[in-house]
Amino acid sequence: MEENLATELSNTTGAAGILSMAVSLLCVAIAWWSLQNLKLDTIIRYPKSSQGRLLHLLLAIVLGHFVANFLLDYLGWSLQMRRLF
Template identity: 60%
Template structure:
């Protein structure tokens, strides 16, 4: 593998990571729409309540995307086992 191929592979992996992360954050945002924030937050429609919703979606999306990207990396590493 030459340096051009390695650079393209790194760039592709970076782009894939960005796309998966954004999709997981969006999915987390969508899933959190059904969560009753009014049980935990005094004013869920306020700016602080919306910011909490956004931050929770980012954190949850990050953990889900990290798991998916790790799983993808592990499955690609399996080919070196045999």
């Protein structure tokens, strides 16, 4: 019985990890796509340089991370609501 519980817990943890990674990568990709419309010429001196592109990538990662955390938190909260009733 303990062996089944440990296996089930391991599988659940693994599935949650894969879901978190997939949501995070999807949100970073959406953030990258949405930041393509941002005009960085007014903020960055040379937006086509490697530093400008790196800043663009870092902005996409930060924005995607915040959105992914929100979505995953919201999913966790909605799953916890089942225990309320």
